[in-house]
Every structure is written in C-alpha cells, then in structure tokens.
Amino acid sequence: MKIFKHLSITIALCSFFVGLSQNQEVNIRVVPVSNQVNMLVGQGGNIGLLVGKEKVLMIDDQFAPLTQKILTAIKTVSDKPVSYLLNTHWHGDHTGGNANMSQTGVLIFAHENVRKRLENAQLEKKEFLPNSLPNFTFTDQMNFFFEDEEIMFLHFHNGHTDGDAMVYFVHNNVLHTGDLYFQGRYPFIDLNSGGSVNGYIEAARKALMLIDDDTKIIPGHGNFSNKKEYLSFLEMMEYLYTNISQAIASGKTENEIVADESLTEKYDQLGYGSGFINGQKIRQIFYSSLSAK
Ligand SMILES: [Zn+2]
Numbered sequence: 001m002k003i004f005k006h007l008s009i010t011i012a013l014c015s016f017f018v019g020l021s022q023n024q025e026v027n028i029r030v031v032p033v034s035n036q037v038n039m040l041v042g043q044g045g046n047i048g049l050l051v052g053k054e055k056v057l058m059i060d061d062q063f064a065p066l067t068q069k070i071l072t073a074i075k076t077v078s079d080k081p082v083s084y085l086l087n088t089h090w091h092g093d094h095t096g097g098n099a100n101m102s103q104t105g106v107l108i109f110a111h112e113n114v115r116k117r118l119e120n121a122q123l124e125k126k127e128f129l130p131n132s133l134p135n136f137t138f139t140d141q142m143n144f145f146f147e148d149e150e151i152m153f154l155h156f157h158n159g160h161t162d163g164d165a166m167v168y169f170v171h172n173n174v175l176h177t178g179d180l181y182f183q184g185r186y187p188f189i190d191l192n193s194g195g196s197v198n199g200y201i202e203a204a205r206k207a208l209m210l211i212d213d214d215t216k217i218i219p220g221h222g223n224f225s226n227k228k229e230y231l232s233f234l235e236m237m238e239y240l241y242t243n244i245s246q247a248i249a250s251g252k253t254e255n256e257i258v259a260d261e262s263l264t265e266k267y268d269q270l271g272y273g274s275g276f277i278n279g280q281k282i283r284q285i286f287y288s289s290l291s292a293k
Contacts, residue, residue: 026066028073031224034172036149038077039218042066044093048176048218049074050169052147055083058106059167059176059218061097070097071104082106084144086153087134088178088220089164090117090193098132109142110134111155113163117193154210156180156203160187160220162194166207175211176218180204181230183222185275186267186282187237189289197289201241204234221275236267244286257287 031039033048040047043066048059056078062070074082085102087095087110095118098108115134122128136142144151150170155163160179167176179187180203189195208230211217217225243263247256257263264272264279273279 026069028066028069030073030076033216033218033224034169034174037169037172037174037216037218039224040070040073042070042073044096045088045091045179045220046176046218046222048167048174049077050146050149050151050172051078052080052149054080054147056080057084057086057144057146057151058082058101059086060088060094060178061085061101062093063096064100067097067100084109084146086110086165086167087114088166088176089161090114090121091161091179091190094178094220095132098134099129102131102135107136108134109136109138109153111163111165112137112139113161113194117161117163156199156206158194158196158199159189159203160195160200161190164203166203168210172216173212173214174216174218175207177207177220177230179220180207181217181219181225181233182275182277183217183219183225183229183233184271185222186272186277186279188277189285191285191289191292195289196292197237197241197286201234201237204230204237208234236272239266240264240282240286241290244283245290248287248291254287254291258284 026043028040028042031041033039036051038049042062044062045060050057085106085108102108115137118133140155142153152168153165155165164178164180166178166180189197189200211227213227215227217230219225244257247263258280261279263283268279
C-alpha cells in the first residue's frame with residue numbers, strides 16, 4: 001500500500017515535470033544575485049550562473065527543450081562560454097539539458113549517485129544518452145578554484161535523494177541549495193531515490209551553520225532567498241517532524257495521519273502547501289519516511 005502511495009506521488013510529480021517540459025511558451029528570467037552570480041528562472045529547478053572573466057560556470061540545466069532559450073539568456077550576462085556544469089541531483093528538471101550542454105563542450109560534475117541514477121534510468125527506459133552523464137563524480141566534497149572564486153561542492157546524505165549536493169561560492173557568499181530547500185513551500189522528498197526526512201532536516205541544519213546573515217540563497221524551487229527564510233523553513237520541517245513522529249508514537253495509523261489536517265494546519269495556512277506538495281502529500285511523505293524501519 002505504502003509503495004503504491006510513493007509511486008503515485010512520484011508519478012504525479014513526473015507528469016507535472018513532463019507537462020512543463022512540453023510547454024514551449026517559457027521565458028527564462030535572469031535574476032542578479034551578486035556581482036558575479038545570477039539565478040535563471042524558467043521551468044523546473046532554479047539555475048545558478050557564476051560569470052567569470054573567461055568562463056561561465058552553471059548549476060543545473062532544467063529541461064532539454066529549454067537549452068537554447070537558457071543559452072540565449074546566458075548571452076545577456078556574458079559572451080564567454082559555459083565551461084562547467086554542476087548537477088545538484090539527478091532529477092530531470094535539473095539535469096534534462098545535460099546532453100545538449102555537453103554538445104557545446106561543457107564538462108559535467110556531480111555526486112557519484114547522480115551518475116548512477118541517471119545511468120540506471122537510461123537502462124530502464126532503454127534510452128541511451130551517454131553525453132548526459134556527469135564526466136566527473138565525487139563522494140563527499142569537491143573544491144573548485146575558478147579565477148578568484150573558491151567553490152565548495154558539498155554532498156549531504158539522504159536528504160532530497162541520495163546524491164544531493166549544494167554549491168557554495170565563498171567570496172560571492174552565495175549558496176545554491178539544489179532541492180534541499182524549497183523556498184516558502186513544502187519540499188518534495190524522493191524516498192524512492194534514497195531521500196529521507198531525517199537527512200533533509202540534517203542538511204538544512206548543516207547548511208545554516210555554513211552561511212551568515214548576508215548569504216544570498218538560490219533554492220532549488222521558489223524565490224531567491226536568505227538565511228532568515230531558510231531558518232523559518234527548517235523550523236517548519238522540525239515542527240512537522242515533532243507532530244508526525246508523536247502521532248506515529250501514539251499509535252495513529254497511516255490513513256489517520258494522512259487525513260489529519262491539524263498536523264500541518266499551521267503551515268498550510270502560511271501557504272506552504274501551495275506548491276505541488278500540499279498538506280496531505282507532506283504528511284504522507286513524513287509518515288512514510290519516519291515509520292520506515
Ligand atoms: Zn529534485
């Protein structure tokens with residue numbers, strides 16, 4: 001039963017992404033974040049761009065049909081080539097443009113589980129796009145020295161998936177969280193790809209220790225953000241954790257917890273359920289993750 005519910009969330013999410021990718025009326029918006037960093041908003045995960053004197057480094061690439069529009073948007077901030085692409089995790093709304101981007105000579109970097117999951121997904125579908133796989137993989141942390149900037153590419157265990165990484169631009173003081181942070185809304189936690197509620201909360205706690213009040217944050221989804229908002233998001237996650245783990249400990253069943261609006265009501269009212277994960281779906285995700293042995 002539980003598996004079917006996971007599956008239905010995943011299928012709903014996939015069709016949501018597929019639906020978006022087929023819509024060609026997408027505009028790519030460029031949001032300046034710091035001197036050298038921009039955020040690109042289109043469809044799917046937010047893109048981060050570090051613009052150097054000679055090269056551009058890019059974080060995530062949304063869907064394949066958008067690549068040309070994304071490259072056109074990049075041209076408005078730099079005439080230099082995109083040389084490096086960092087994938088924050090394997091989901092298609094963050095890696096869908098990989099094959100197109102590698103045709104332009106980009107080198108792709110990601111956690112090792114991103115490559116494994118992309119490879120497995122291709123084996124399952126029997127659709128082979130070898131150029132879409134990361135060229136370089138890492139396990140815990142990778143440091144980049146890009147002109148004057150120092151970049152930390154940090155893995156967090158079993159949060160949104162089992163291959164998540166955040167990117168921290170030290171001198172620009174900008175953090176791209178990937179899908180380990182959904183600004184102002186409930187997150188999707190992909191339990192079928194090794195994600196977990198505990199890992200997700202732990203990632204937010206660790207990331208908040210790394211940054212300061214001036215850090216600018218590019219979330220995986222939602223608006224450009226900051227430490228104060230990220231802290232409110234963590235408080236929301238901890239609140240749901242307390243409520244739902246207490247409900248499980250008191251012997252409530254899965255159906256009771258999923259149906260019990262009071263468990264998430266406080267944050268439903270603040271609009272956290274207005275994205276593609278509503279109050280009911282987040283209660284299901286928390287129940288499934290916290291009751292898993
Ligand atoms: Zn994702």
